[in-house]
Amino acid sequence: ISSFTSSEDLKTHIEGPHKKKKKFPCSYCSSSFTQSGSLKIHIDGVHKKIKKFHCSYCSRSFSLSGSLKLHIEGVHKKIKKFQCSDCPSSFTFSGNLKKHIEGVHEKIKKYKCNYCSSSFTRSGNLKTHIESVHEKIKKYQCTHCSRSFTRSGHLKTHIEGVHEKIKKYSCSKCSSSFTQSGGLKTHIESVHEKIKKFQCSHCSSSFTNSGNLKTHIEGVHEKIKKYQCSYCSSYFTQSGGLKTHIKSVHEKIKKFKCSDCSSSFSQKAHLKIHIETVHEKIKKFQCGSCFSTFAQLGGLQLHHKTHHK
The missing domain is CATH 3.30.160.60 (Classic Zinc Finger)
Known part of the structure; x- marks a missing residue:
């Protein structure tokens, strides 16, 4: 029985007479194996892509028994044995854990866009970015109308807001509710906070939203009268002016009544x-x-x- 005075001597001994020689080299790559069976498994799985290990839960098949085992544990049994050391998250595959740590905790953005300076933590996010921003691919088609979108989230928001009329964004200051968070933000700023951040470049007027600014410029400065009366040849800069015109001139509606006599008028003025x-x-x-x-x-x-x- 051999004995040694240090761990280094033991290591040298093992790597000498006891080390197993890898005498079965792969003819396709530089790998070599100690047993012919291991070489065969390597060639069948890696180079010939023979998938003889079939999943009993679905139609997937694998070239290695270890890959089948990981598939069953992760996909069908939902076993999450890879625990993150920084948070409670756990994963079915070590690769997913690695991506999680790099993207969430280390903030490593290794997927860079070739069209601009944007970078992402996941390849899927980069792919979505290129398709939606640069290639303008709208692959998410609405089943209710002809609209299509570059992102599934945008399609979901469209369906909920336009077709299902779901108003899940409620104002904390009044009873108003909105289909989009942007609509709620604009409402709070314009109605409750009275923030007028849209400044007219022609005069000192300012407005709470871009639509009102556009209407102001077209009507006051550009004198664009795009609202035409269907009864006569009159044109108006604002839809409200057209509405008042039709009610007072053509429909003869006099909704402004005098409280002192029986007179009534079509306009408040x-x-x-x-x-x-x-x-x-x-x-x-x-x-x-x-x-x-x-x-x-x-x-x-x-x-x-x-x-x-």
Whole structure:
């Protein structure tokens, strides 16, 4: 029986006469094996891709028995034996644990985009980024309409908000609810916080949302009248102006009623003028040539023609 004075001597002894020689080299690669059976398994599984180990739970098959074992434990039995040392997460495969640690804890973004400077912790995220941002591939088709999206999350939000009318984002300050988080954010900023972050480049006006700014620029500065009346040739810069026009001119709707008499008006401004001139007797139009005052501009103009012409 051999005995040794140190662990190094023992290691040298084992690597000498007791070390198993790998006399079965692979003809496809540089690997070598101590047994012919191991060489055969290697060639069948790695080079010939022979999958003789079949899963009894599904139609998958594998070239190595170890791969089949991992598949059954991870996919079918849901055994998560790979525990993360930094958090409670556990995984079925060591590769998934490695990706988790690199991406979540070490923040390693080794998957870099060839089109821009973006980088990602997972290859799947990089693939999604390229397809949606650079290639503009919209592979997620809505089954309710013709819309399609680059991401499954965007499709889900679309279906819930547009077709199912699910309003899961509720305002904590009032009873309003919204289909998207962005809608809730805009609501809080514009209605409750009165934040007007959209500044007009033509004047000092500012607005709570981009839509109102666009309407302002088109109507006030560009004088774009894109709302046409279907009854006549009139055009308006805002939809509200068109609506008021139709109700007052064509439908003759007079919803603004005077509380002092039976008169009614199609516009609120007309009711205000009526109350000031008829009931309150306010004469705010003064003649510049004499001390006469009038309730309406028309009265002042007539006075000028007849007395100061």
